[in-house]
Amino acid sequence: MDADGTRPGFAVRLFDGASDGYDRQAAILSYGQYGRWRKRLVEAAREAGVDADSQVLDVATGTAGIARALVAKTGCSVVGVDQSPGMLGTARKNLERSPADAGGRVVLTLGTAGRLPFADDSVDAVTFSYLFRYVQDPAATLADLVRVVKPGGFVGFIEFHVPPGPLWKALWKAHTRVVLPTAGRLHSRGWHEVGRFLGPNIERFYSEWSVERLTEAFGSAGLVDVDHRLMSLGGGLVMWGRKAEEAVSVESTARAEARQAEDKPVVLARGASA
Ligand SMILES: C[S@@+](CC[C@H](N)C(=O)[O-])C[C@H]1O[C@@H](n2cnc3c(N)ncnc32)[C@H](O)[C@@H]1O
Numbered sequence: 105m106d107a108d109g110t111r112p113g114f115a116v117r118l119f120d121g122a123s124d125g126y127d128r129q130a131a132i133l134s135y136g137q138y139g140r141w142r143k144r145l146v147e148a149a150r151e152a153g154v155d156a157d158s159q160v161l162d163v164a165t166g167t168a169g170i171a172r173a174l175v176a177k178t179g180c181s182v183v184g185v186d187q188s189p190g191m192l193g194t195a196r197k198n199l200e201r202s203p204a205d206a207g208g209r210v211v212l213t214l215g216t217a218g219r220l221p222f223a224d225d226s227v228d229a230v231t232f233s234y235l236f237r238y239v240q241d242p243a244a245t246l247a248d249l250v251r252v253v254k255p256g257g258f259v260g261f262i263e264f265h266v267p268p269g270p271l272w273k274a275l276w277k278a279h280t281r282v283v284l285p286t287a288g289r290l291h292s293r294g295w296h297e298v299g300r301f302l303g304p305n306i307e308r309f310y311s312e313w314s315v316e317r318l319t320e321a322f323g324s325a326g327l328v329d330v331d332h333r334l335m336s337l338g339g340g341l342v343m344w345g346r347k348a349e350e351a352v353s354v355e356s357t358a359r360a361e362a363r364q365a366e367d368k369p370v371v372l373a374r375g376a377s378a
Pocket residue numbers: 115116119142163164165166167168169170185186187188191215216217218232233234235238239
């Protein structure tokens with residue numbers, strides 16, 4: 105078993121194998137919490153101005169759960185991108201049954217985060233979920249995600265998290281090491297693999313990428329107003345920010361400092377910080 109999860113082709117195989125019955129299994133195995141995290145992300149997007157005129161890119165869209173929730177809550181249009189044909193197949197079936205697809209407001213396309221086939225500054229918002237654990241360089245992937253958002257646009261994601269408190273962490277360990285693999289095996293071979301993989305993979309990710317480091321990475325990628333919520337006793341993380349209106353270049357910072365030294369008023373670009 106590749107507990108790292110970032111080997112090329114690994115995630116495609118894992119999710120193709122789990123695409124059948126994905127939504128039901130995910131809801132059961134997360135004790136219904138998955139849906140709450142999705143709602144929190146969609147709410148953050150709405151608060152940031154995503155509305156019926158917005159074009160949103162939902163990366164790692166899977167079965168289009170976030171894409172459908174975005175449309176239902178804000179009326180926006182969504183392009184859902186995923187690298188798993190199996191997950192996109194289930195997403196298509198969901199959309200056929202879902203009023204959220206009225207007017208074809210969700211379009212699905214095969215694609216890989218880090219090599220997004222979209223122009224710079226071309227969408228109003230980017231959402232993604234459970235993605236960073238499957239890429240070799242989360243910071244580089246984030247840079248590509250931020251690249252396609254217009255200045256001022258929303259960027260936000262959902263990820264699992266390890267509960268910080270000792271009691272909840274012990275229960276989380278039991279859940280991920282015993283319940284997930286056992287329940288997965290009862291459903292299918294693909295879900296057994298997911299069930300065995302998730303717990304160690306999530307812990308490994310946070311041993312390198314704490315919430316603080318993720319927050320810093322958001323800042324380094326050009327995002328401002330970065331905020332996050334730990335959900336469900338720390339079992340889930342929702343983080344978001346806004347692309348700065350204007351990149352704060354080393355040159356402009358130096359110029360501002362020179363003006364300050366001359367005691368002249370300095371007008372900072374929106375989103376830039378002193
Ligand atoms: C847990 S599922 C996402 C589920 C969905 N967004 C939701 O909220 O229900 C994670 C998805 O990430 C996709 N994925 C993983 N690595 C990816 C990458 N580098 N590029 C695009 N999709 C990726 C997988 O194929 C899978 O569908």
